[in-house]
Amino acid sequence: MADPLTPVLTKRWLSPNSWRLSTYEQLEGYTALRKALSGTPEQLVQLVKDSGLRGRGGAGFPAGVKWSFMPPNEDKPHYLVINADEGEPGTCKDIPLMMADPHSLVEGCIIAAYAMRSHHCFIYVRGEALHPYRRLTAAVREAYRAGYLGKDILGSGFDLDITVHAGAGAYICGEETALLDSLEGRRGQPRLKPPFPAAAGLYAAPTTVNNVETIASVPFIVNGGADWFRRMGREKSPGPKIYSISGHVERPGQYEAPLGTTLRELLELCGGMKDGIPLKFWTPGGSSTPMFTAEHLDIPLDFEGAAEAGSMLGTTAVQVFNETVSVPWAVMKWTKFYEHESCGKCTPCREGTYWLAQILERMVEGRGTAEDIDTLLDVCDNILGRSFCALGDGAVSPITSGIKYFRDEFLALCESNKRELVGAQA
Known part of the structure; x- marks a missing residue:
C-alpha cells in the first residue's frame, strides 16, 4: 500500500471496554x-x-x-x-x-x-x-x-x-x-x-x-x-475509510485504509482469496453498485476512481466472489432482495423489480430463453432514473453489469433450456 495508514476511526476498537x-x-x-x-x-x-x-x-x-x-x-x-x-x-x-x-x-x-x-x-x-x-x-x-x-x-x-x-x-x-x-x-x-x-x-x-x-x-x-x-486518501476523496470485506477471502471483516486503496491491496490485508480459488467478480460498494471483475483489481476505490471505471464507491461494501459462483444466480438473489424491500410507492420500482425477479428465477431454473436477456435490459431501462429514489437504480445495477461482463453465462442458461426443448421434441 502506497500510504500505510495509522488507524484513525478504528484506533480504539481493540482497547479493553472500548465502548465505555x-x-x-x-x-x-x-x-x-x-x-x-x-x-x-x-x-x-x-x-x-x-x-x-x-x-x-x-x-x-x-x-x-x-x-x-x-x-x-x-x-x-x-x-x-x-x-x-x-x-x-x-x-x-x-x-x-x-x-x-x-x-x-x-x-x-x-x-x-x-x-x-x-x-x-x-x-x-x-x-x-x-x-x-x-x-x-x-x-x-x-x-x-x-x-x-x-x-x-x-x-x-x-x-x-x-x-x-x-x-x-x-x-x-x-x-x-x-x-x-x-x-x-x-x-x-x-x-x-x-x-x-x-x-x-x-x-x-x-x-x-x-x-x-x-x-x-x-x-x-x-x-x-x-x-x-x-494527507490521507486522494486529492478529491481525502481521509480514511472503513472497507467491509466479505465473501471468498481468508479473513473477512472491516479494514481501515486510505480512500483510493485498490482491491489488490485490500486482498493482501485480508489474506487473499479463500483456498486460493481465483477471483471472478466483486462489488465495490454493495449490491446496488455495478459489479467489477478481476480486470478491475487496481481501480482506486474512491469516489472518482470507482465512477471512472463504471461503478460507484457506495458504502465500500466489498463483496468478493470466486470462480465457483454463478453470476446469474448471485444477480437473482440480489434482485429478489430489492423486490422484497421495494416500498411500492412508485410503479417502475414496484412492478419492475417483481418482473426482474421472476425472469431471473426462471432463467436460473433452466427455463429461460435468449429473449429474456433483452427483456431484462428493457425492464432495467424502464426503471433506471424513473423511480422515486435510488432503490430502483440500485436494483438494476447488478443485472446490467452482470450481463455486460458475463453475458455468456446468461446465454448458457438459455442454450441449455433450448437443448432440453429440442431433446424433448425429438
Missing part, C-alpha cells in the same frame, strides 16, 4: 468537543469544508457543503439526523463502529449539532441491530451524566439532546427522506424533492442527515486539522 466513557476519555475522547465549543459554528463548517470530508453513506456529497445549507437563523428548530440504518447487502461498517466506539459518534453529533445550531439530534438505528442500539443508548446516558449532553454543555451555553431511535427494519429507510417519514411515525417512503431536508425535513423544519462514519470522522478533523486529514 472512561476508556474513551483516556484516548483523547471529548477533547475535540472542548476545542470545537471554543470556536464559532461558522469556523467549524469551514473546517469541515476545508478538510474535504465527503459523505460516507454512499453518495459522497461534501459534508461541509451540506452543513452550510442549514439556515443561520433559528426561527425554526434545526435537526441533525444520523442515518444508522445500515441495510445495504454486504455493508458492515457503521454497526461495528457503534459497537466498539459509540462515543466517537456521540462526540461527532455534539460538534456537528453545534456547527449547525441544532439542539436536538436523532440517531436512527436499524431495528434488527439490537446490540448496537443498546450500546449506543448506554453511551448517550454516560454522556448525559458527564455533562457532555443536556443543558449548558461544558459551560458553553449550548444545549443538545440526543434521541436514539430504533427503526422497524426496512431497507427503504436508509433513504434519507423515507427515514424522516419513519421518524415522524409514518410509513417509510421517499418524499418528492424539492423541498429538500435542509429546507423542510423532520417536522417540516431545517434538517441535515449524515451517515454514522461521516459524523464519527468529525472529532478527528477538529483535533488533527484539515491539512492532516487531507
